Amino acid sequence: MITPRYGPTRQAARVTRLMGLIAASVVVGIGTTGLETAEAQTAGCATSAGAAGQTVVRCRSVTIEVARGANAGLVDDNGDGEPDAVEVSAGAVYVVYQRPGGGRFQVQTPHAVASVRGTTWAVDVTPGQSAVFVREGRVGVARVQGGRGVVLTAGEGVDVAPGSAPLVVNRWGAARVAALLARFGR
Template sequence: MCFATVRLVLAGLFIHLSTIEEATAQNIGCVVQSVSGPQRQVLRCHDGLSIEAETGAEYDLVDRNRDGQPDALNLRSRAVLVDAPARSGRRSFEIRTPQAIAAVRGTRWAVDIAGGKTAVFVVRGRVSVRRVSGGTGSVNLGPGEGVDVEPGTAPLVVRRWPAARASALLARFGR
């Protein structure tokens, strides 16, 4: 069953996939896992990276160094929940949206695109967030904190998310 539209970026090529099949997932060092609860696609990668994409999410996985492991995710719609373990000697894993870039080492966080803005929320660990364009500087988020990144140049403001907002986002992933 197709839960997300995924494109795999390897060796500079975009390969459009309507669903990640087990063989394709293995080519990027991941396996597709069945889940109960809210419909979503879960990829578990050999280096411990876990990506959950909600139904209808559109994203590309990127393998910059062509080692068979995803290094980044380009998210165009909906939300993903990522659990990225610390990677010894490797660059941090990042999520790019039209508005923001969120990069981490060893954390769990969610990124949601809706209404022309990107929301980033940290469950555990630390996440650095900056605008793709139109602003300077970045913010660092800790557990329970989030930031809404809208088009423009206004400073990014870190806020402790109310329990209801955090719970509503995480419920989309069965949490």
Template structure:
């Protein structure tokens, strides 16, 4: 019975993520609760274990519970951007965002992942994030203010300090 409830919650989470942040759910998906952001139509998904996910309007993502313990430990993102805040003191074993072009993994931090036009962009706002392509473990480590753009190719990943205008534009899309 517990597995069935967990699967229903994950399915509801997938529905929420595909429909968008304007949808209202009767149940909390995968141990998560929705919190409206006052003065906007946005909502933040707060999940057990110290994980917060803010999605850009229209973002397409799915919550994943790899080890089936009832707690979200990954997000599969296919379109637009999400902002994540992961509490390293409460999240055991790390957290990752998987996109068609990249995997961004952390122990605890605040970062954004954006999928557009065949590329994934990762920006770190606090902490460190390891980024690599799905087909290789070789990658880069990003620190605060650093970002990387990952395409479907095989060229080396290049860490860059993002200009303030690019950071501001992404954060505005996320209501920050």
């Protein structure tokens, strides 16, 4: 359960779905005053509020920041208490993956699947597309329905919209990168 530590009593976030052993699987926003923090314990993960109003989920091998107003859920496919994926249906997430020796972690959206091949990336989901940006390392991106994927490296991004057109990798401009990362206080 996620509850505000400071400020008036009101719902700071809501759990809408449970998957595997993750107990706080979906969090939406943290409040509007900037003085509130939220805490939740999951199997192997702790949830708190970030400086930019995002929800920060810290697990052993991955840190996931969910932007204010986003809708995201953690998935524990193998039942080990550590998330294997984050499903994002709206809004943005920022991911730092730190599993020694590699491993598997994905960001799943209605339009794309971004699989870890590196360490730090962000995904922004809107009704019409999913945008993936890599800050550090490498991330593979493919359409949900299959087809040829792409591998992004630091500074590159791809916009994945419904359809079958080839995915086009672009170097993102400073303004677009800054706007996305500002949602996470970076």
